[in-house]
Amino acid sequence: MRLMNLTVMLISLVVMFTQWPQPASANISSEVKSLILYSNNENTPNEQVYVLDQLISHYSKSDIKADNEVTDLTNYDYLFYIGFHSKRLDRYLLDLIEDFDNPIIFIGENVNQLHQRIGVTDTGSTIDVKTISMIDSQRTSAFTEVKKIRSITFDRDMKKVIEGQRGNYSYPIFVTNGVDYYLASHQLHDKLMYYLSTVLADVFKVDRASYLSAFIKIEAIHPSTDITHLTKVTTYLAANDIPIILSVSPTYEDPNTKKKNHLTDSPMLVQKLLSLQELGAAIIYSYPSFSEDISTEEKRETVEEGLQELASYKIYPIAVSFSSNMTTFTKEDLDIASEYFSTLIASGKRSNLSIFKHTAPYVTKPTYLNDMVWIPETLGYIETNNTSGVLNIKGQMNDLALIPSATLGMTVHSYVDLEYLEQMVKEFDTVLGKRWLHLKHWDLSVHAPYISIRSNVNGDVEIDNQMSLIREFTYRYQLTALEIVLWSIVLIVSIFITAFLLYLIYLRICLRKSLFLERKRNG
Amino acid sequence: MANTLFIIALSIIWMMLLYHMFLMQGGYLHYLRYAKPIVQWNEKLETHLLPTVSILIPAHNEEVVMERTIKAMVKLNYPKDKLEIIIVNDNSSDGTGEIIEYYHSLYSYIIPVHVEPSEAGKGKSGALNQGFKVSTGEMIAVYDADNTPESMAIYYLALAMVNDPKAGAIVGKFRVNNAGKNLLTRFINIETLCFQWMAQAGRWFWFHIATIPGTNFAIRRSILEELEGWDVKALAEDTELTIRVYNLGYYIRFFPAATTWEQEPEHWKVWWKQRTRWARGNQYVVIKFLFRFLNLDRKSIVFDLIYFFFTYFLFFFGVILSGSIFAINLFVDLELELGFISMILWILAYLLYITEVMIALSIEKDQMSKRNFITVLFMYFTYSQLWIALVVYALYLETKRVLFKEEMKWYKTERFDHKRP
The missing domain is CATH 1.20.5 (Single alpha-helices involved in coiled-coils or other helix-helix interfaces)
Structure with a gap:
């Protein structure tokens, strides 16, 4: 009881002192429009196109088109060209690009055809580099595997922004003439992603000095969760002024007995969640892990029922998350999630879904997520009292700290010993200029049949619950x-x-x- | 599989229980209302004339009860010039004939009909047809030979019939005069009260349906003439007649103001034989009419036939199924998903049963005793369960009869002489 009171008090304090508004989804602007133009054999966007799309989506809205689909560039503020193979571009297209009034970011092959506009010459060969560094800072990182870059020379009006090294030699990776840019690799993942993220702030003319946001998401909260431990965790977070984000599944299937537990089986959890929600904790919906034979309709039904079940207890999730150890979700799952939620909190790292597995260092709104905002868990997760899921936290935090408006996001399983959490929070505390992310102060929405949940920058959550009494009763008691x-x-x-x-x-x-x-x- | 079967059983059982709950509600309301029109009807009698009445009493070896029955008939409060009491002596080998003749010599309106041996043995229907042949009344009333009607019984039957032209027949209430004799008669007493206040009064109240019982009812002569009397082939001649009356477009009114008292079996063996006959009779009727119910003009009676079908086939099946699942589950875990709620339902079923029976008992002024209450609690697990065995047995006999084309035999309920020690 005493512990409970303390929690209440501490959480109230957190809520009181942290009422500053957070800009919704950082810099994402729907006014800035970019076009991603790609040349590849397949004429369909590949993984790398989507990585680019993801990175850009932090700053602008993009269209993705193959090089043979473009007829007009007038509506775009930025043009990103990414060439995956050597190809003679149409004269018509080259004219369009050359005449484009706004910045062009040219990536990979075929840059020679645009020499009039970008003073870069592709020598036709590639170089394997092992490290990458930013010219204007001391920042250097090693690639996890050697990165193949185009060997280029550039005119005098161009300057090097990023370079790669092999041995004692360095090679330009990203060069600019102040208006247009050239990136010497179309393999954007790995460390290049972070470097590119940093320079994109310059490309989009955004102040590099914008702050970092941080969050710790508590995961694996379900009807079989140990409430006492959860209370310890949330009390600790509250005591440290860390906003509480809880990823909740309304059902839990015991792996041994196959018995499905529902919220109705754990009134203690319901009480706990309600009081935490009341005190400002953000509840997010944990997207279920579906087996392969589940149909789309069944998936939708499960999500809707999950939301309605939570809502029947007046627990209102404001976003969706994919569990950190879930590896089997498909593009369809992302599509389904985007039908109901405006915001996703997840890490794509362990996903086997190619378009999703490269997680940007900041909040994005990639095209393939159908306008869903993705708040990335950039730091990994701690599970089962083991920090192996944490991605070299110190180094990772340092890397992220250099990226404008990066997100330091971590997932901790609800049953993990408090000492691990404490250890992680200590690491967080070493990051200067970070602010804890107050999800409830974002403009988020969740829509399911009979239920509509909307949070706004004031931290108010508007609920439109049209569920009939019978329906609520049905969910509350899990009746067939x-x-x-x-x-x-x-x-x-x-x-x-x-x-x-x-x-x-x-x-x-x-x-x-x-x-x-x-x-x-x-x- | 077990779950599906259990759900089927549960559904069937609860359909019946809910229907009876609904009927009990109607029965209670009918109790509150049935007597209300009596005053008005009495006033109207000045313009309507009381009908001439023929009372038919089939009697086959009834010397034990005959005299008492005739004495009750003589005491009937009905103009004697409009009354004839026709006692059909159906080939009795005891003193029944003499008793009838004796009272005939005292009261001219008591008319004996001695069925010739050649005509005899056609059961109750046959005897009633014999009596009907010599009757002259506009209204035909039927009593069993063991009945002692209350003095106003015939008057009330006639009153209701005169005032309700749509009623083809009026059915009165019967009470048990040997209820206190032993446990069996106490059970039967409770059962008959429930039947009348729940099934008869309830169905009458909601649907204007009642079943003609074997005794204490009156029917219009015109209807019997149209139907050409009773069906001698029917084992349950009353159910059969009920259906035929409805088919002519009339209804049967349950009017409990007309009361008779009758004797019920005092030995289990007698009870068993009597009930087997009823069950078989009803099974026969259900099968006979169910397959051609589309030809029945009055659809309301179809509903009642379905009810019989439920009682003797589906409900029976449901109970057997549910019982079997329960028994199997004692030894093998069938992983029934509805364990908890089915327990609650079971308890509610029992409570419902108790309250329903208590209402039926409370309606009668002297029946709501502590002794009866305990009997009711106990009856659910004993007497009520015997019904299952009875239906099985009756089904067996009926199946055998149909398969081997056996002749139907009419079993006459044995009477008990209370004057004997």
Whole structure:
């Protein structure tokens, strides 16, 4: 009880002192428009196109087109060209590009054809580099595997922004003439992603000095969660002024018994979540891990039922998350999630889905997520008292700290010993200029049949709950249609039994009267 | 599989229980209302004339009860010039004939009909047809030979019939005069009260349906003439007649103001034989009409036939199924998903049963006793369960009869002489 009171007090304090508004999804602007133009054999966007799309989406809205699909560039503020193979570009297209009034970021092959505009010459060969560094800072990182870059020379009006090294030699990776840019590799993942993220701030003319945001998401909260431990975790977070973000699954299937537990089986958890939510904790919906044979419709149904089940207890998730150890989700799962949620909190790192597995260092809104905002878990996760999921936290934090408006996001499983969490929080504390991310102060929305949840920058959460009483009752007690019928019978029969008992009392009272009447009738 | 079967059983059982709950509600309301029109009807009698009445009493070796029955008939409060009491002596080998003749010599309106041996042995229907042949009344009333109607019984039957032209027949209430004799008669007493206040009064109240019982009812002569009397082939001649009356477009009114008292079996063996006959009779009727119910003009009676079908086939099946699942589950875990709620439902079923029976008992002025209450609690697990065995047995006999084309035999319920020690 005392612990509970302390939690309440501490959380109230956190809420009181951290009411500053957070800009929703950082710099994402729907006014700035970019075009990603790609040349490849398949004429369909590949993994790297999507990485680019993801990175750009932090700053602008993009269209993705193959080089043969473009007829007009007038509506775009930026043009990103990414060439995966050597190809003679159409004169018409080259004219369009050359005449483009706004910055061009040219990536990979075919830059020679645009020499009039970008003073870069591709020598036709490639170089394997092992490290990457930023020219204007001391920042250097090693690639996890050697990175193949185009060997280029550049004109005098161009300057080197990023270079790669092999041995004692360095090679330009990213060069600019102040307006246009050239990137010497179309393999954007790995460390290049972070470097590119940094320079994109310059490309989009955004102040590099914008702050970092940080969050710790508590995961694996479900009807079988140890409430005492969860209380310890949330109390600790509150005591350290860390906003509480809880990823909740309304159902939990015991792997051994295959028995499905619902919220109704854990009233303690419901109480806990309600009080935390009341005190400002952000609840997010943990997207279920579906087996392969589940149909799209069944998936949708499960998500809707999950949201409705939570809402029937007045627990209102404001975003969706993919569990950190979930590896099997598909593009379809992303599509389904985007139908219901405006915001996703996840790490793509362990995903086997190619378009999703490269996580940008900041908040993005990639095209393939159908306008869903992705808040990345950039630091990995701690699970089962083991920090192997944490990606070299110190180094990772340092890397991220250099990226404008980067997100330091970590997932901690609800059952992990507090000492690990404490250790991680200590690491977080070493990052200067970081602000804890207050999810509830973002403009987020969740829509499912009968349920609509919307949070705004003031931290208010608007709920539109149109669920009928019967529906709420059904979710609260996890009733099947048959059980509803049977409980209705119980109700009706109980009413009748009560009525019959009243009749009996009445008959008893009337006994004398009826005796008299009957005697009279029978003469 | 077990779950599906259990759900099927549960559904069937609860359909029946809910229907009966609904009927009990109607029965209670009918109890509150049935006597209300009596005053008005009495006033109207000045313009309507009381009908001439023929009472038919089939009697086959009834010397034990005959005299008492005739004495009750003589005491009937009905104009004697409009009354004839036709006692059909159906080939009795005891003193029944003499008793009838004796009272005939005292009261001219008691008319004996001695069925010739050649005509005899056609059961109750046959005897009633014999009596009907010599009757003259506009209204035909039927009593069993062991009945002692209350003095106003015939008057009330006639009153209701005169005032309700749509009623083809009026059915009165019967009470058990040997209820206190032993446990069996106490069970039967409770059962008959429930039947009348739940099934008869309830169905009448909601649907204007009642079943003609074997005794204490009156039917219009015109209807019997149209139907050409009773169906001698029917084992349950009353159910059969009910259906035929409804088919002519009339209804049957349950009017409990007309009361008779009758004797019920005091030995289990007698009870068993009587009930087997009823069950077989009803099974026969259900099968006979169910397959051509589309030809029945009055659809309301179809509903009642379905009810019989439920009682003797589906409900029976449901109970057997549910019982079997319960028994198997004692030894093998069938992983029934509805364990908890089905327990609650079971408890509610029991409570419902108790309250329903208590209402039926409380309606009668002297029946709501502590002794009866305990009997009711106990009855659920004993007497009520015997019904299952009875239906099985009756089904067996009926199946055998149909398969081997056996002749139907009419079993006459044995009477008990209370004057004997």
